[in-house]
Amino acid sequence: MRNLTYIVAFLWIGLTQAQTALYNSGNLRVHAGTNMGLGLHTDLINDSAFDQNQGLVGFYGNNMIQVSGNIPPILWDMEIMAGNDVFLRNPVSVENNTNFIEGNIDSDLGNRTVFLNFMDTGFFTGESYISKVIGFAGVNDRTVFSFPVGDQYQLRPLTLESETNAPLSICAYFFENPSSPTSIPQSFDVEQKVRDIGTVSNMEFWIVESDVPAKVTLSWNARSSLALIPNATVESIIVVGWSKTSNQWVILGNSASSGDIANGFVISETFVPSDYEAITFGAIPLPTDTFAVNNPTLGNYFLSPNGDGVNDFLVIDGMEESPNNSLQIFNRLGQKVYEKINYVDEFYGLSNTGSLIMSQDIGLPEGVYYYLVSLNDLRLQYTGYLFLDR
Template identity: 50%
Template sequence: MKNLCYISLLLFGMLGHAQTALYNSGNIRIHNQGQLGFHTDLINDAAFDENVGLAGFYGNDQIYVSGAFVPTFYDMEIANPTGVLLQTGINNLNNTNFIVGDFLTFKNQTDVSYTFLQDAFYTGDSDLSQVDGYAAVTGQSSFTFPVGDGVQLRPLILRSESENPVAKCAYFFENAGSPTSISESFDPAIKSKVLGGVSGTEFWRLQGSVPSTIEISWNERSDIAALTDDVTTIMVAGWSKAENQWVALSPAGGTGDLTVGFVASDSFIPDDYEAITFATLDVPEDFLDLENYIVSANGDGINDILMIPELLELSPNNHLRIYNRYGSLVFDQVNYTDQFKGYSNVDNFVIDREQGLPSDVYFYIVSMDDLGLSFQGFLYLTR
């Protein structure tokens, strides 16, 4: 560790936390090659954002950072086993060196975070040193959040389609149905039909407005064996704000074993979901074979349209193809809802197209992209 200039100024009581504090009212700056070590609290009540040296938090007593302004440091370092509690955030311009101890935030206050700015990165994150609370990133499209619960590092890997104006993440080693650190709850029993089980052991909260994919990993403490004995059924699930339930954010297909592994999501907008965790695919056996369907396109209001309720409910991202008995494609629809009414919508040669397809037996293939499943069957068209 580098030799630092340790500064301790003025005596303040902070919300019942009695120890000396460095009070910045606008006359402190870390110059090039400068080094400032904190063994005391920081009360930052003025701009503290033109720093180019190293700022470190050291000692054995927990340090508080508070004040009206968020300080911005160039290089950061933490070597304090009891941690640094952020009552106001910290911005990092360049590198954060995690040695020992955590940057802590209150998990019910999403506006306070340890924020990595556009070119910022970090080293040394581990079970001994992480962000226990909200870590944030600005101006970056790919980032691994060094978050955990103070006992284990539980990172979330974010890959976005473009740079994030801001994205935030926190990890909770708590049952999402009855968390202790936030007032909201997300009952694992309230879920879409495609989900067999939802983890009650841990979850992440992720904020961001840019379409993104994520990767999350499990370890022995995640208790994946309580969910499934087959890692290929593991998927990412999110608590949908629109649906107020857990929904699938990826096809099934975890990698690893029941002790250690990871799973990746499809693209989604983080702000549309309250929480993220592991779930399993559980499609009942009687659903695995879609039915053979009858369409009587005669205008009597009964079976005039091909309806496949499972597509709307379980896999809005789908692809339906219908073929005649000779193998010619007569209907092709991405994200099918209720478009087939007995008429062809493709350019293949179809006799008397305006009269509709003739009464006959047809063959269909449907892919349920949200589930990673495909089915085929017969369609009986009558008039």
């Protein structure tokens, strides 16, 4: 059997001109310390067991290489140096290392059952703009994993941090308008959203499936064009998801963010990824009332009550114009969490009304809140949003 393995390891040299595929209908195996290379005109058609490998299977050359057949192969180590990519027509699992050098792993974005799968001890190296997964990538039994996904031109990874080991999680990236994607039949209208989302990005989105509650980390760059979103700042950027139950974009929240409007990242709050068809960036809305328009310093606010003397209290500029006023603050579920008559710069993240007053010692959770101010002296009302950072 070992001699046969060495013969197989070099089949690609002799078969590239003689046939168009290596067809496995027996019990193919690559032993430890041996390599099998596929390249030039040689595809892999796998119709039998190919799952007890300890060596390296490499994909090489300048022609597209296809992997197909009735039995998904399970490889130990895999190496990609194929200038015109490797196209998967059935899943491929890797138990150890996937080494990206040049060329992508492609699959049909419309078929979520076909993906490059990193098994429970599988990992990858060398991912880059020229070598990554274009299509779905999967992972087994992990709590934290960064998917090396992207499109033809850029690596656009997504990091999934699950509360417990997720048996299977899959992810793909789309540099397409969610309202009219070209790679999948579904569409996710960026104008169909809950009212506390101002704008949903029409540049890109990710699809993530996992049944275990998790947070995701999304990054943006210049191609994301977040600067084109009205009111876009790092603090106003939020993670949004297309809800399968309500068929609209809803807020998934922020637990952290960093960077500037050209390059940065945001970490969501915990949610169940499989409850959402797609996720992307959104922003809290601009105020539209007359008073806020005439007073551009009013509108949306950032509050970080950490005692550093910066943004510790909610200071609403212009309130002195109407000492006879009232302030109400609501969470994104519509529950009133704070109320004050004749407000004067007092709110610092603690609830004083409703059921959440029982958590006053720890303060309100980080996230986006909606507020209503009544300026009784001026006979005006206006609304806005504040982001509470912990």
